[in-house]
Amino acid sequence: MDIRKQFIQKKEELKGRFENAIALGNRLNEKYHEVLSIHQINENLQALQKNWESERFEIVVVGEFSTGKSTFINALLQREILPSKVTPTTATVNFIRHLNELSNHTGEPVAKVVFKDGKEIEIPYLELPDYVTEMSSKVNVSNQIHHVDLYVDSPYLENGVVLVDTPGLQALNPEHEKITKTQIKKSNASILLFNMEQPGKLTEIKFLRDLSDSIDRIFFVANRLDGVPADQVQEVKDQLEKALRENNYQQIEESRAVIYPLSALQALKARDQDVITKHWQDINPVTLLQESKFLLFEERLEQYLFDGEKTNDFLQVPFTAIDQFYSQLIAEFEQYQKNLENSEDLEELKRMHKLAKDEAELRKMQLKKEIIRLKNLFNDTIRANEKQFNEDFDRLVDMTKTAINGIVTIEELEDQVNDEMEIFNTGYQALFDSKIYDLSEELNRTMRKELNEFDVKVEASHQASGIHLQVEMKKAVGKSYEEILQEVTKQFEEKEQDLKGERAVLEKKIQLETELRYKREEKAMVEREFQEDIRFQEMLIQSTPQMIEKHGVIKKRRFFFDKEGFIQENNEKYDQLIAQKRELAKQKKAVAAQKLNEEKDLQLSLAGVSTAYSSHEEIREERRDMREQKNMAIMQRLNEQLNNSDQQLNLEKRKVIRQLEMLLNTTKREYREFLRELDALKLAEQKIEEHIKKQDGLLEDVVKRATQLSEQMANSQEARQNLAKEIEEIRHRIEEEKILLMTAMI
Numbered sequence: 001m002d003i004r005k006q007f008i009q010k011k012e013e014l015k016g017r018f019e020n021a022i023a024l025g026n027r028l029n030e031k032y033h034e035v036l037s038i039h040q041i042n043e044n045l046q047a048l049q050k051n052w053e054s055e056r057f058e059i060v061v062v063g064e065f066s067t068g069k070s071t072f073i074n075a076l077l078q079r080e081i082l083p084s085k086v087t088p089t090t091a092t093v094n095f096i097r098h099l100n101e102l103s104n105h106t107g108e109p110v111a112k113v114v115f116k117d118g119k120e121i122e123i124p125y126l127e128l129p130d131y132v133t134e135m136s137s138k139v140n141v142s143n144q145i146h147h148v149d150l151y152v153d154s155p156y157l158e159n160g161v162v163l164v165d166t167p168g169l170q171a172l173n174p175e176h177e178k179i180t181k182t183q184i185k186k187s188n189a190s191i192l193l194f195n196m197e198q199p200g201k202l203t204e205i206k207f208l209r210d211l212s213d214s215i216d217r218i219f220f221v222a223n224r225l226d227g228v229p230a231d232q233v234q235e236v237k238d239q240l241e242k243a244l245r246e247n248n249y250q251q252i253e254e255s256r257a258v259i260y261p262l263s264a265l266q267a268l269k270a271r272d273q274d275v276i277t278k279h280w281q282d283i284n285p286v287t288l289l290q291e292s293k294f295l296l297f298e299e300r301l302e303q304y305l306f307d308g309e310k311t312n313d314f315l316q317v318p319f320t321a322i323d324q325f326y327s328q329l330i331a332e333f334e335q336y337q338k339n340l341e342n343s344e345d346l347e348e349l350k351r352m353h354k355l356a357k358d359e360a361e362l363r364k365m366q367l368k369k370e371i372i373r374l375k376n377l378f379n380d381t382i383r384a385n386e387k388q389f390n391e392d393f394d395r396l397v398d399m400t401k402t403a404i405n406g407i408v409t410i411e412e413l414e415d416q417v418n419d420e421m422e423i424f425n426t427g428y429q430a431l432f433d434s435k436i437y438d439l440s441e442e443l444n445r446t447m448r449k450e451l452n453e454f455d456v457k458v459e460a461s462h463q464a465s466g467i468h469l470q471v472e473m474k475k476a477v478g479k480s481y482e483e484i485l486q487e488v489t490k491q492f493e494e495k496e497q498d499l500k501g502e503r504a505v506l507e508k509k510i511q512l513e514t515e516l517r518y519k520r521e522e523k524a525m526v527e528r529e530f531q532e533d534i535r536f537q538e539m540l541i542q543s544t545p546q547m548i549e550k551h552g553v554i555k556k557r558r559f560f561f562d563k564e565g566f567i568q569e570n571n572e573k574y575d576q577l578i579a580q581k582r583e584l585a586k587q588k589k590a591v592a593a594q595k596l597n598e599e600k601d602l603q604l605s606l607a608g609v610s611t612a613y614s615s616h617e618e619i620r621e622e623r624r625d626m627r628e629q630k631n632m633a634i635m636q637r638l639n640e641q642l643n644n645s646d647q648q649l650n651l652e653k654r655k656v657i658r659q660l661e662m663l664l665n666t667t668k669r670e671y672r673e674f675l676r677e678l679d680a681l682k683l684a685e686q687k688i689e690e691h692i693k694k695q696d697g698l699l700e701d702v703v704k705r706a707t708q709l710s711e712q713m714a715n716s717q718e719a720r721q722n723l724a725k726e727i728e729e730i731r732h733r734i735e736e737e738k739i740l741l742m743t744a745m746i
């Protein structure tokens with residue numbers, strides 16, 4: 001705060017000077033208002049003073065959401081004034097001002113909400129979260145609210161300091177982005193807050209793109225130091241600084257590409273013990289504040305705000321203004337003198353000399369800024385062109401890929417890849433040419449606005465090299481249905497043959513079995529007959545006379561008398577019959593024996609015939625199974641072939657696309673390199689250099705004029721000695737004041 005105290009002291013002192021000068025002006029006006037127009041000069045100085053006193057020191061804090069912007073501001077205020085949460089919180093732009101800016105207040109913080117439709121309402125501090133955060137259930141904060149002015153009683157905000165809290169960059173809606181950027185352009189200092197725990201992302205640097213004019217007033221702070229292990233802090237800091245130096249969006253002077261690592265939360269906790277944090281409950285606040293490294297940056301900021309270049313300019317304003325005021329007074333009096341004495345226009349010369357000197361200084365400053373701005377503008381144009389090229393190129397590539405992916409057969413692929421490449425190459429050449437033409441147009445359009453004589457023609461000095469894909473495809477040897485049928489048939493041939501053999505065997509077996517059956521029947525029949533005969537014989541042999549008679553083998557004779565009796569006599573026929581029967585029986589026995597032999601033979605041959613099948617049905621079933629298998633085999637082969645060709649097509653497509661992608665990467669690079677080496681661009685840069693030189697020339701002219709004037713002034717010294725006494729005295733007095741002013745200034 002020492003720096004700020006010194007500043008306040010200086011400001012008070014300068015205020016006194018203003019008042020003295022105005023008092024002098026008023027006195028002179030009273031005395032000379034009839035002959036001189038001092039009144040107007042006086043009023044001008046008063047207006048200037050008022051303006052000067054109401055100067056604000058605005059500090060804007062920006063960054064991605066949750067980087068700790070609100071916490072950082074709270075740490076500066078030493079109190080948890082703004083809501084802060086783990087989730088995206090701040091949804092509107094908040095100006096935090098000193099309560100004293102309100103003409104009547106009760107000492108309690110007050111917030112004024114300004115809606116986009118112009119409506120304004122005053123709300124109690126406790127309702128603040130409902131108007132500034134994403135979580136509000138009352139209003140759609142980011143859509144309805146333009147900004148919020150929050151008035152609090154904080155020493156940090158004294159002397160015109162205003163803090164501006166903004167929503168996370170990602171969440172910025174166009175209107176808030178506009179306010180934020182305007183504010184940055186107007187502000188004395190801006191702070192771009194990074195998250196030290198995520199040093200890789202750095203999307204926020206993009207935001208600097210159109211802030212060329214303010215880049216010198218932006219500080220880069222990396223928050224959440226507490227989350228980075230001590231031995232990695234330097235590394236992360238280096239990494240962030242390198243990213244700043246080498247960023248593609250905005251040229252940053254090397255001495256300004258500095259990162260301040262700190263922990264806003266530790267600082268806040270150290271300064272406001274009511275804040276609840278997960279850690280650090282027992283750490284001594286002094287130690288915690290030291291650990292947070294917050295003071296380091298805070299002091300740097302204080303120094304910048306209250307002892308920096310801009311502040312020095314600010315503190316210079318009264319000197320210059322009063323000096324000018326005195327000069328104007330003197331001029332008035334000298335004019336008066338001149339009128340009186342008709343003397344040389346010395347003061348006019350002096351004034352012109354001073355003007356010329358001032359102009360030279362101003363031009364020098366402007367020139368420095370302009371160089372950076374022009375270069376940025378120039379680079380932006382080229383980058384935009386490259387971006388556009390890349391986008392269009394990607395579209396072209398996508399179209400080609402889609403075409404290749406849409407191909408359905410390998411023959412078509414082979415045929416069409418080169419065709420597609422030809423279409424692609426033509427498109428690419430056209431794109432190349434048209435982008436180069438655009439670049440020429442765009443450069444001339446943007447740069448000519450700045451430099452009248454800017455006129456370059458960008459020409460492609462070479463043809464786009466085009467892309468040639470060598471597509472070689474191994475065709476899968478596809479087989480026809482007949483070939484497959486033949487192969488599969490062959491595969492099943494042996495089995496089929498086997499089955500045929502089995503069938504023949506089975507037939508033989510069945511035949512033998514039938515024969516055997518017949519044989520058995522014949523044998524049985526013969527045996528039955530034989531048995532019959534045997535029985536008959538036995539029957540005959542054992543038969544009773546009645547039986548014998550019955551069968552007529554015995555003759556019946558009636559004896560004499562009436563007595564009935566029988567005479568047995570041998571019946572020839574009977575004997576013959578017996579003999580015949582015996583013979584027959586013998587034969588039959590022989591036949592039966594033969595049949596038995598035949599049966600045995602048959603049985604023997606049957607035993608030699610062996611097959612796994614017991615019926616035709618079984619064989620048929622087996623054959624049906626085999627056919628099914630065969631059909632399945634054919635189907636499988638056909639399917640395999642189909643899959644193979646599908647797979648091959650996809651494989652080839654992938655190969656082609658991979659090849660294409662490899663080539664395309666080179667192609668994009670080609671355009672980039674082409675841009676870098678473009679003669680016309682060098683020419684354009686040369687134009688900028690020329691422009692700068694010309695400006696330098698103008699500057700020299702101005703300096704020369706100033707020198708000449710000062711010589712003329714010296715020549716007019718003599719005339720000056722004839723000035724009237726009274727005027728001389730007054731002038732003297734004013735001069736004295738001026739001298740005092742000058743000494744104070746040093």
Ligand SMILES: Nc1nc2c(ncn2[C@@H]2O[C@H](COP(=O)(O)OP(=O)(O)OP(=O)(O)O)[C@@H](O)[C@H]2O)c(=O)[nH]1
Nearest residue numbers: 065066067068069070071084088089090168264265
């Ligand atoms: N560990 C740690 N946490 C911090 C630090 N600074 C802020 N936080 C925490 O990070 C979260 C987000 O902090 P905020 O201050 O709301 O961040 P913000 O940038 O304002 O967020 P938005 O308003 O949403 O864009 C809160 O939980 C804070 O407590 C810090 O230095 N260290």
Ligand SMILES: [Mg+2]
Nearest residue numbers: 069070089090
């Ligand atoms: Mg916030």
